[in-house]
Amino acid sequence: MPATTELDLLLQQVRSCRLCAEHLPLGPRPVLRASASASVLIVGQAPGTKVHASGIPWNDQSGKRLRAWLHIEDEIFYDETKVAIIPMGFCYPGRGKSGDLPPRPECAQHWHQQLLAHLPKVKLTLLVGKYAQDYFLGSRAKPTLTETVAKWHEYLPAFMPLPHPSPRNQFWLTRNPWFEQEAVPVVQQLIHTLL
Secondary structure, eight states: OOOOOHHHHHHHHHHTOOTTGGGOTTOOOOOOBOOTTOSEEEEOSOOOHHHHHHOOTTOSHHHHHHHHHHTOOHHHHTOTTTEEEOOSSSSOOOEETTEEOOOOTHHIIIIIHHHHTTOTTOOEEEEESHHHHHHHHGGGSOSSHHHHHHTGGGTTTTEEEEOOOOGGGHHHHHHOTHIIIIIHHHHHHHHHHHO
16 A cells, blocks of 8 residues: 555545534535646636535536546546646535535635645646636736636646636636637647646
């Protein structure tokens, strides 16, 4: 059996995290995956109810669309030695008026820098949604998600901003056909080069 690494110990701590338990309607269940050998990092928002129930990241309709955009099979997507999955919020945040609530801020504040320090081989970070884009791009992010995603080439080779692949975003995808026509083929090429 392989020796326990610092990252393994850190992941155990994260999975035991109870920092914002009182704010979580379904209770804490941090969902993330990482390995020091991963070359791709996916940063989304926070798990939905289906992912909370299964404990498997992107195990829903959003995940199906994301894997279609990346053009990779489940076996590769869920191989943490290749793909790390660290959302902005690790637990289901609850329901708001027009969908899930924003990711809880405690995760990024307390855990992200520690986790990222253990991912030295990441060459490309996919920033899925505005929360991830604002956090990682900071002042380089544009005022809106559409503007940031439209300027995707400005953030390469380290980052690739993506809209959220949720079925709720179908209207955005319909209004912005350039994303699937221009950006998705580039994402697929980058992913296949790295994996």
